[in-house]
Amino acid sequence: MTKKSHDNDVAFIQALAELLQENDLTELEVMREYGENNALNVRVSRAKEVVAQVAAPVAAAPVPAAAPVAAAAAAPAPEAAEDPANHPGAVPSPMVGTAYLQPEPGAPSFVKVGDQVSEGQTVLIIEAMKTMNQIPAPHSGTVKRILVEDGAPVEFGAPLMIVE
């Protein structure tokens, strides 16, 4: 191997690493065949903090059996696991509006992370056109994540909370 091709390989791997970072990927594998017995096989991977974030609340949950499931799901499709909108426990916003986590300013929040909620219980309010719409929990479970801030604008379909 010549010095030049070595430098090229390093530059190539560096470029791949940057590509990984820029596109927020977990793993990238490239095989380059230059000729007979002359191939470059690179696999760049990194530990994603996002995966750790997803795993953390699961680990804290009272049912630890759920952890390997979440981890398994995260491995083949990190992009999907990262987007809370695709989470089966996601509560989507039924409309464009403003989120309110409390019934009125200064009052306690409807729910907080870790709370047990029953189906139909109000978990937050989305206001649209001055209509205060109470959002019910779609099913009974535990509030795992609250994905919006009080008073924040939300889009149609945006995940508001994770309840599972």
Added chain:
Amino acid sequence: MGTGRRVLASVESTNAEAARIAPTLIGPEWILAHEQTAGRGRRGRAWVGPPGNFMATLVMRPTEPPAQVALRSFVASLALFDAFVAATGRAQSFALKWPNDVLMNGGKVAGILLESAGSGGGVSHIAIGIGVNLVAAPPRDQVEPGAVTPVSLMDETGARVTPEEFLCLLAPAYARWEQSFTTYGFAPIREAWLARAARLGETITARAGTTETQGVFETVDEEGNLVLSTPKGRQVIPAADIFF
């Protein structure tokens, strides 16, 4: 379909009563109360209604998606506008402020509080609470700084209208606009609303959280959003408090 009516001597809030009776409703129903012990406005603000003022809620179970249900803000303000004109014969005294305030001679004569509950599958009910200062308005110093000055129908016109009389004007006015909304959608509501809008074509201020946008009030779009023409271009505003 007929609309039911029930009149209560006293209740904590007609919207709270609406939420209670919603699960057993057969059709839409007006709840009129002569006294509210815990009347409320938007975001927990108190709504004070001395005897003689109008305090009522229309409760129904609509079938449209939540965003469409929320457009009843405009339907309700149109109905209220028409009821005022029927009561006073003075169309020029009234104007609408986005999205659902009815102004009388530039003052706050009424308030509307819409509350619904539901998700992607639709709402379980909507309560359209309407308070009207028929005989008395709260003193100026009891409202938030910058808020529109409270006025009463009696102070502005000298006429005394009872809550029952007012409901007899409001209920059919609402039924007419509701019919238009459910038959033809938001388009005719929007058009009628714009025809009654205050400050259309003038500079207004929209405040949402810490963001303040000043611009020329161009229109209300097909989704009910406020459209301002600003030096930075056309701004479409889904939620804000409006200041003139």
